[in-house]
Amino acid sequence: xxxxxxxxxxxxxxxxxxxxxxxxxxxxxxxxxxxxxxxxxxxxxxxxxxxxxxxxxxxxxxxxxxxxxxxxxxxxxxxxxxxxxxxxxxxxxxxxxxxxxxxxxxxxxxxxxxxxxxxxxxxxxxxxxxxxxxxxxxxxxxxxxxxxxxxxxxxxxxxxxxxxxxxxxxxxxxxxxxxxxxxxxxxxxxxxxxxxxxxxxxxxxxxxxxxxxxxxxxxxxxxxxxxxxxxxxxxxxxxxxxxxxxxxxxxxxxxxxxxxxxxxxxxxxxxxxxxxxxxxxxxxxxxxxxxxxxxxx
Amino acid sequence: xxxxxxxxxxxxxxxxxxxxxxxxxxxxxxxxxxxxxxxxxxxxxxxxxxxxxxxxxxxxxxxxxxxxxxxxxxxxxxxxxxxxxxxxxxxxxxxxxxxxxxxxxxxxxxxxxxxxxxxxxxxxxxxxxxxxxxxxxxxxxxxxxxxxxxxxxxxxxxxxxxxxxxxxxxxxxxxxxxxxxxxxxxxxxxxxxxxxxxxxxxxxxxxxxxxxxxxxxxxxxxxxxxxxxxxxxxxxxxxxxxxxxxxxxxxxxxxxxxxxxxxxxxxxxxxxxxxxxxxxxxxxxxxxxxxxxxxxxxxxxxxxxxxxxxxxxxxxxxxxxxxxxxxxxxxxxxxxxxxxxxxxx
Numbered sequence: 011x012x013x014x015x016x017x018x019x020x021x022x023x024x025x026x027x028x029x030x031x032x033x034x035x036x037x038x039x040x041x042x043x044x045x046x047x048x049x050x051x052x053x054x055x056x057x058x059x060x061x062x063x064x065x066x067x068x069x070x071x072x073x074x075x076x077x078x079x080x081x082x083x084x085x086x087x088x089x090x091x092x093x094x095x096x097x098x099x100x101x102x103x104x105x106x107x108x109x110x111x112x113x114x115x116x117x118x119x120x121x122x123x124x125x126x127x128x129x130x131x132x133x134x135x136x137x138x139x140x141x142x143x144x145x146x147x148x149x150x151x152x153x154x155x156x157x158x159x160x161x162x163x164x165x166x167x168x169x170x171x172x173x174x175x176x177x178x179x180x181x182x183x184x185x186x187x188x189x190x191x192x193x194x195x196x197x198x199x200x201x202x203x204x205x206x207x208x209x210x211x212x213x214x215x216x217x218x219x220x221x222x223x224x225x226x227x228x229x230x231x232x233x234x235x236x237x238x239x240x241x242x243x244x245x246x247x248x249x250x251x252x253x254x255x256x257x258x259x260x261x262x263x264x265x266x267x268x269x270x271x272x273x274x275x276x277x278x279x280x281x282x283x284x285x286x287x288x289x290x291x292x293x294x295x296x297x298x299x300x301x302x303x304x305x306x307x
Numbered sequence: 308x309x310x311x312x313x314x315x316x317x318x319x320x321x322x323x324x325x326x327x328x329x330x331x332x333x334x335x336x337x338x339x340x341x342x343x344x345x346x347x348x349x350x351x352x353x354x355x356x357x358x359x360x361x362x363x364x365x366x367x368x369x370x371x372x373x374x375x376x377x378x379x380x381x382x383x384x385x386x387x388x389x390x391x392x393x394x395x396x397x398x399x400x401x402x403x404x405x406x407x408x409x410x411x412x413x414x415x416x417x418x419x420x421x422x423x424x425x426x427x428x429x430x431x432x433x434x435x436x437x438x439x440x441x442x443x444x445x446x447x448x449x450x451x452x453x454x455x456x457x458x459x460x461x462x463x464x465x466x467x468x469x470x471x472x473x474x475x476x477x478x479x480x481x482x483x484x485x486x487x488x489x490x491x492x493x494x495x496x497x498x499x500x501x502x503x504x505x506x507x508x509x510x511x512x513x514x515x516x517x518x519x520x521x522x523x524x525x526x527x528x529x530x531x532x533x534x535x536x537x538x539x540x541x542x543x544x545x546x547x548x549x550x551x552x553x554x555x556x557x558x559x560x561x562x563x564x565x566x567x568x569x570x571x572x573x574x575x576x577x578x579x580x581x582x583x584x585x586x587x588x589x590x591x592x593x594x595x596x597x598x599x600x601x602x603x604x605x606x607x608x609x610x611x612x613x614x615x616x617x618x619x620x621x622x623x624x625x626x627x628x629x630x631x632x633x634x635x636x637x638x639x640x641x642x643x644x645x646x647x648x649x650x651x652x
Contacts, residue, residue: 044442048453051439055457055520061482062471077485115370123367126360138364145371147629148379151577151598152622155605155614156381157374159392180374183367211351212359241464243580244598248606258466262584265470272474279470283463290462294455 059283066277073272088277098281100253101260105240105285108175108256112239115179117232120186121224125216127187128194129202139191145184150177151244158248169254174246178239186231193227194220226296233293240286257282379622385615392609404616414617417588417595418624420507424596425575427511428518429568435515436522436567437560441552443523444530454527461520469584472513476500476585503593506586510594514581518574522567529563530556565637572632576625597621 065073066088067081092098126132127139150157157177167173197220205215221228246256255263261282265275386405389398408414443453460468475483478498499509533556541551579598582588588595588603597617605614 044445044447047442048447051442052453052456054516056459058468058471058475058516059459059463061475065474077482078489119367119370122363126363130356130360132356132360138368141368142371145375147626148375148622149573149577149625151579151601152618152625153375153378153382155601155611155618156378156385158605159611160374160378160381176370177374180370183371183375187367212356216363237462241466243464243466243583244602248602258464261464261470262466265473265584272477275470275474279467282467286462286464286467287459290459291455294458 062276062283063280065273066280068273068276070271070273085273088273089281091274092278092281095278097253097260098278101255101257101282102285104171104250104254105257108171108178108246109236109239111171111175112178112182113232113236115175116182116186116235117228119179120183120190120231121221121228123183124187124190124194125220128191129220130212139187142184142187145181146188148181150181154244154248157245161249168249169251171254173249174242174256175239177245178242179235182231182235182238185234189231189234190224190227193224197223229293230296233296236289237286240289257285382615382618382622385611386619388612390611392611400612404612405620408613408616408620413592413595414597414600414620416592417597417600418620420594421576421578421596421624423507424511424514424578425572428514428571428575431511431515432519432522432571433564433568436519436526437557437564439519439523440526440530441556443527444556454524457523458520460517461524463517465517465580466584468517469513469581472516473500473585476509500586501590503591506590506594510582510585513585514575514578517581518571522571525563525567526560529560533559569629569632569637572628573625576621576628597624 064081067084067086068079069085072079072081072085123142127135127142161173161177162168165173167176201219201223202215205219206212210218241258242256243258243262246259247262250256250259261279264278268274384396387399387401388396389400389404390396439457443450443457447453475481476499478484478501481499483499499505537555537559538551541555546554577598578596579602582594582596582599583602586594588599598621601614601617601621604610604617
């Protein structure tokens, strides 16, 4: 996904400006066959998720007897067990803090870096930008072993929020700079000229005009960074132990520890999905628009 | 990656086309030329502008150099030593780690698995994603909801989706076997994840489920860019729905499809989370990927030299893919801006 946003650099237009055009002339309409196919697709897509959620309301005996059945009676103890499990809340807290710190660093540093790259003229600007672009070619997986050593041994940040958030932010920065630069470039020069005539410094222009106007762009990169950090697995897996684990690690642990308690695993997993799903539904337009910006040349 | 048909104002080098020879320049090169003629005039003297640039760029650049570039440099260095993670780097072995990685059947299998996943991801998701996108591009009741729903798997963490699927694929309680039994395909229990020749099928199926939504959303985005006039014209000419799709829609979707295929390939080469959750690379290494291999070597066996060599090989493979793909497939998009520009208005 991170590389996908690269192309938005070339649109010269903020990704969020991607318009939906649903004109009246779209071909075809909805025949029963089309709706039928759509329903099949939907069922296959959400079926597994829904099955997991419902599975959490069943007992293991029910699951074993009729794997494809509905809860009868509905069992609430699985969910209440998870909700009263302090580990679950600790993992959620860790995930939240790490994702928020990552997002904050990415948005602040990304905006700052994108500003001169977009609106200053200086020798080496394009080369400097290319350093960030090249970052897209460096997957975090390649650097994972040295990163692990750097963070645990050299920085002593092994089992900490910062130890995960800082490298995650670093790996999210290329995408961020690449998305934000055309966004900042697209703002009209007249705006800047007017501000400078009025006696603003370039820094003042950045704070008072550019930052407020870049809200949509910052939200897009923020959402991407947040989701990426929230869902991350490999780096937290290597760096975090015990009570410092994030939700994905917690889910994986719980599932292997209580693998025979299928209903319990379903309940734990379903609850762990909720934050991401709620966040997604709230930010859906942004995520989709961000991705659309990525391919709308 | 590169369909920069509408280069942003002021961008002298288009980012995507020049990724290939990206020179690594330090912060020092961020030297401003004092007041370019006709350029942006700014308040204050040149040194101040220079200080501003450094102030703005430095935090991001330092973080990036420290946590991204430096570890990769270290990976190359580690790959030349036999090193267990403690003590100084003294046991220089040259390229021997590379030789032993490339001679390791587990790694060569892993490479093969990655390539298999690359191929099948594209072969399965491209036609399916295209079909669903064309389907959802019609005017349908509840279209927005449909699009949201199909994107749900992509939003879930791979780990969380993987855990659910792990349960669904279980031999005893798994619902997949039950469903297949009802449909009459095969009787349970199959033990999808426990049988070497079936585990890869299961992994690919789950990956398809997870990432199909991304393909659909991207293709739908591409379809939004097809100018309405073309549809009107084809309707006037009496073209059937299928003719319209085949002659107009699908060709115009080319750049989007190529971008998506690129993302899919790079992602498939770096696959880790899902495999780790579903099979840990097993059974009998039937589903190892390059990343599960290097994680196992690095963290379980503390063979940092071997793991680093594997990661450098992964990097080289991914880079080669990226460059060849840019050169031979996506170049068309950079040099043929005509059809897409129009969509932009």
